[in-house]
Amino acid sequence: MRTTLSIVALLILSSAVLAQGELRTITVNGTGSSSVAPDRASVQMSIIARSATVAAAQEAAATVTAKVLEMTSTLGIDRDRVDTTGSSVRPDYRWNRETEEQELRGYIAQRQMRVDVRDLDKLGALVEGAVEAGVNQVSPPQLDSSKRRDAYREALDAAAKDAQANAAQLAQSLGAKLGDVLQISTLSQPNPPAPMMRMAMAESMESSAPETYNAANLNFDATITAVFELVE
Structure with missing residues (x-):
């Protein structure tokens, strides 16, 4: 009886190792960006x-x-x-x-x-x-911007979709199908505050009006790495 149990356990372990060895994966990068007006x-x-x-x-x-x-x-x-x-x-x-x-x-x-x-x-x-x-x-x-975190998350979302699209294209080229995502990691951090460039005086130099400033949009970039399973 003990010998039979040992053989069954060995077969189960061998099957698990075999299944793990047959696992095929693909690793891709994805990039995304978003912008928001400073406030x-x-x-x-x-x-x-x-x-x-x-x-x-x-x-x-x-x-x-x-x-x-x-x-x-x-x-x-x-x-x-x-x-x-x-x-x-x-x-x-x-x-x-x-x-x-x-x-x-x-x-x-x-x-x-x-x-x-x-x-x-x-x-x-x-x-x-x-x-x-x-x-x-x-x-x-x-x-x-008070919406800095939301803007960065939008960039992350775009990067994730880009990674999935890249993986799907590669899988199709290899004659395989894209399976579940097995691992994902970020390679970027939210952008720091950006310096504002000064514009010229709205009127002549003799004017008493205060100078104006160019409040350009803030850009946020994100890069991720994702590992997908390839299935038949």
Whole structure:
């Protein structure tokens, strides 16, 4: 009886190994893309103040910061959308060629701020207002969308359909039929926010109208790899 059970188990195991060995697969890639209009932006600013003392440099930087906060409030930007992301103070040295030594000229206070904008029509006024308030550096606005995740999923869906179409075409060329998908993996990540390019003034340089910005669509790309079974 024990011998009979052993033979049956061996036959079942052999059949499973044989079936697994006969499994034919095909591996393909698929790509997809989607686009969405931006509806938000982030603006990075740097405030740099120099003075003879630490206190004076910090006070000068704080004055510009207060002006920026007042300006953003006037534009209707919520206070919780304006953050101070960094603050530092360092000595300001210069090299004296005569004494061949470094001389302390004073101190530099620096602050970094980030403003998140939910109304892109306010970007021009925000950038110009920041410069007028005394901000030293304003980075190009970074575009983004509240529908970023949905747009990337649309790109993934298109990539999956592309992979299936590629696999079906190859299977047909090989005289086989496409079976179930056995494995799928992504080879891409959602695109980061894109910088916004500045447009020319809507009117002449003497105009007091704020600059406008080109809010081009954001593009999202996805690439996947899929393994399909080939059947007779």
